[in-house]
Amino acid sequence: MYFDPAETLARPELEKLQAERLRAVVKNAMTSPFYAERLKDFDPEDIRTAADITNLPFTTKDDLRGQYPYGLLTRPLDEFVRLHASSGTTGTPTAILYTQKDLDTWAELMARSMYAVGIRRSDVLQNLSGYGLFTGGLGIHYGSERLGCLTIPAGAGNTKRQIKLIRDFNVTAMHIIPSFALYFAAKVREEGYEPEDMPWKIALIGAEPHTEETRRRIEEMLHLKAYNSYGLSEMNGPGVAFECTEQNGMHVWEDSYIAEIIDPATGEHVPEGEIGELVMTTLTREGMPIIRYRTRDLTRFLPGECPCGRTGRRIDRIAGRADDMLILKGVNIYPMQIEQALMSMPEVGQNYLIELFREGYMDQLRVKVEIKDEYFVEDMRALQGLQKRIAARLCDEILVTPRVELVMHDSIPKAPGKAVRVMDLRDKE
Numbered sequence: 001m002y003f004d005p006a007e008t009l010a011r012p013e014l015e016k017l018q019a020e021r022l023r024a025v026v027k028n029a030m031t032s033p034f035y036a037e038r039l040k041d042f043d044p045e046d047i048r049t050a051a052d053i054t055n056l057p058f059t060t061k062d063d064l065r066g067q068y069p070y071g072l073l074t075r076p077l078d079e080f081v082r083l084h085a086s087s088g089t090t091g092t093p094t095a096i097l098y099t100q101k102d103l104d105t106w107a108e109l110m111a112r113s114m115y116a117v118g119i120r121r122s123d124v125l126q127n128l129s130g131y132g133l134f135t136g137g138l139g140i141h142y143g144s145e146r147l148g149c150l151t152i153p154a155g156a157g158n159t160k161r162q163i164k165l166i167r168d169f170n171v172t173a174m175h176i177i178p179s180f181a182l183y184f185a186a187k188v189r190e191e192g193y194e195p196e197d198m199p200w201k202i203a204l205i206g207a208e209p210h211t212e213e214t215r216r217r218i219e220e221m222l223h224l225k226a227y228n229s230y231g232l233s234e235m236n237g238p239g240v241a242f243e244c245t246e247q248n249g250m251h252v253w254e255d256s257y258i259a260e261i262i263d264p265a266t267g268e269h270v271p272e273g274e275i276g277e278l279v280m281t282t283l284t285r286e287g288m289p290i291i292r293y294r295t296r297d298l299t300r301f302l303p304g305e306c307p308c309g310r311t312g313r314r315i316d317r318i319a320g321r322a323d324d325m326l327i328l329k330g331v332n333i334y335p336m337q338i339e340q341a342l343m344s345m346p347e348v349g350q351n352y353l354i355e356l357f358r359e360g361y362m363d364q365l366r367v368k369v370e371i372k373d374e375y376f377v378e379d380m381r382a383l384q385g386l387q388k389r390i391a392a393r394l395c396d397e398i399l400v401t402p403r404v405e406l407v408m409h410d411s412i413p414k415a416p417g418k419a420v421r422v423m424d425l426r427d428k429e
């Protein structure tokens, strides 16, 4: 049933383990140049319970940038064997370094995650995400090998070759980024294959925000079960929180990470069940421990216990990133609200793009929406009707009426890797 006994530890035992590990993490972290300074007035012996974590300061993305490249390491450089980097495209990158033991721990967590959605050593797993510095490549890869699956490092792109490998080697499980999964599903049909006839059964989807509507679409279009997978390079990569077969939120592997949810404005914990910013602490990484990292990802703890028996608390799917919020005419808008509305409409195709532009002195919102071929008819009135319906549906969701531009299937460029959902053209048009 379970891959690791840690998955079902009773809460008091789990919390005791967390407190012990947190104490050790803080002691270890204090041997890095950054935390030696940041925690100089802190006594690790003051940590008695896991809840004492709130006495520790936060670590931010800017802290990591400021310490680039080596400021958070607790070991001599020659003990490190791998480097990954965050996908951020602006400013100084953040690099994460791993010792061999850290890679082993990560692979175990990843294998555990895959096991939780029913993947077994007899499965063949194809990884359709990019390799390179992105942790979704090698992270998933080593986890899959650790579980014992035949693992195909196909990487991103080249749909024809992907399909050939899948058919020739009877691929039963895939790792695929959700925005690519929708595109891929359409391509599979274009290539003349019926998803029902493909050998796959399970897809791991994650690495970028997506809605429940998108998951259902992926499941229907590819004819498989799709499971949400959350992680970030600062916490190793994928394998931080993962759905089980219940598909009702992602279990945080709390023996390896402490998760907190805070009000981003005050830094205080939000009341149980409310949405806030996820803050994460590594409990088992030796080479580069990170304490109370502000992920900027917005989510909430889900109440109650999961029927699967795992005791790790579950987080809801990521509602968006604190940095992604658009403010238009005084209204706060998250791209995921737009996606949710769009993906619930059968006429809407696989891709969309949100554009912010300026008209006179006013900021405006335009949403380009790909329409499925069968709805892209020549009848102007029908298209205008559809455009109005989409605008009205979006207005229900976000309380402002955006311009809606209908575009043909496949006409919005698909970003390699994580999707780009918002373009800010305010200083460009």
Ligand code: AMP
Binding pocket: 085, 086, 087, 088, 134, 135, 136, 205, 206, 207, 208, 209, 210, 228, 229, 230, 231, 232, 233, 234, 295, 297, 317, 318, 321
């Ligand atoms: P990176 O470290 O570059 O791989 O990026 C990590 C970020 O990707 C996270 O902080 C999230 O914003 C996003 N992310 C990863 N997995 C998910 C997921 N399952 N749902 C939503 N966003 C995700």
Ligand code: ZN
Binding pocket: 243, 244, 245, 246, 251, 306, 307, 308, 309, 310
């Ligand atoms: Zn569960």
